[in-house]
Amino acid sequence: MSTDQRWRWAGIVSVVGIGGVLITDIVANVVGGYISDQIKTWQVSDEAPQAGKQVPADAETVSSIPPAASEGQVTMAAVAPKPASAPMPEIDIGETSKQRPRPIMPLPPPESQPKVLSGTVEQVIDTATLQIRGETIELAGIKGLGSPYRDQLAKFIEEQGSQIRCEPIDARYVCFVKNVDLGLAALTNGAARPDDDATPQYRQAADEARRNRRGIFQ
Numbered sequence: 001m002s003t004d005q006r007w008r009w010a011g012i013v014s015v016v017g018i019g020g021v022l023i024t025d026i027v028a029n030v031v032g033g034y035i036s037d038q039i040k041t042w043q044v045s046d047e048a049p050q051a052g053k054q055v056p057a058d059a060e061t062v063s064s065i066p067p068a069a070s071e072g073q074v075t076m077a078a079v080a081p082k083p084a085s086a087p088m089p090e091i092d093i094g095e096t097s098k099q100r101p102r103p104i105m106p107l108p109p110p111e112s113q114p115k116v117l118s119g120t121v122e123q124v125i126d127t128a129t130l131q132i133r134g135e136t137i138e139l140a141g142i143k144g145l146g147s148p149y150r151d152q153l154a155k156f157i158e159e160q161g162s163q164i165r166c167e168p169i170d171a172r173y174v175c176f177v178k179n180v181d182l183g184l185a186a187l188t189n190g191a192a193r194p195d196d197d198a199t200p201q202y203r204q205a206a207d208e209a210r211r212n213r214r215g216i217f218q
Contacts, residue, residue: 115168116166116168117133117137119132119164120133124150125144125150127139127145127191130164137172137173137175138172139172140172140183140197141174142186149186149216153185153191156177160177163177164177187205187206188208189209189215
């Protein structure tokens with residue numbers, strides 16, 4: 001055999017050897033993968049829960065969830081009729097109209113207000129208290145004095161005709177004899193003292209009597 005023929009046979013043998021190795025690897029991989037899958041399947045089946053073993057809590061929770069209600073059940077509950085409301089009681093208008101109305105209580109009469117008095121002075125009790133037509137009145141704004149100032153005031157009223165007109169101020173009166181204010185005249189002559197409800201004019205008249213030493217200020 002020549003040298004060229006030897007090299008040819010050597011190349012063919014090499015190609016065939018390489019091809020055999022590749023085929024062997026392919027077959028080994030295919031067979032090995034199949035066997036590996038079978039082994040995994042056997043392992044999974046062996047790990048399944050056996051009788052008497054405790055099932056994990058998660059598995060029990062999942063298995064205890066009730067099945068969802070069917071569509072038909074939900075629809076029936078949604079369209080269930082509401083209970084009928086009780087009828088309103090009837091009102092007998094005839095009996096109501098027969099009820100007697102409550103009697104209206106009368107209002108109390110208004111308090112009597114002092115009225116204007118006029119007439120003849122019957123008596124001078126003190127310089128702040130007079131009797132007119134059988135009624136005793138008090139002069140507003142002054143504190144009365146007795147004799148001799150009472151007599152002086154009675155003489156003055158008599159000299160003016162004894163006719164008097166009295167206008168009410170709360171429960172007391174302001175009295176005039178021929179447009180002369182008797183209370184102001186008594187304070188000006190020192191025949192009375194100013195009271196708590198005395199007007200500024202009354203107080204000024206009392207101060208003037210004190211400065212001039214009239215009546216009780218002598």
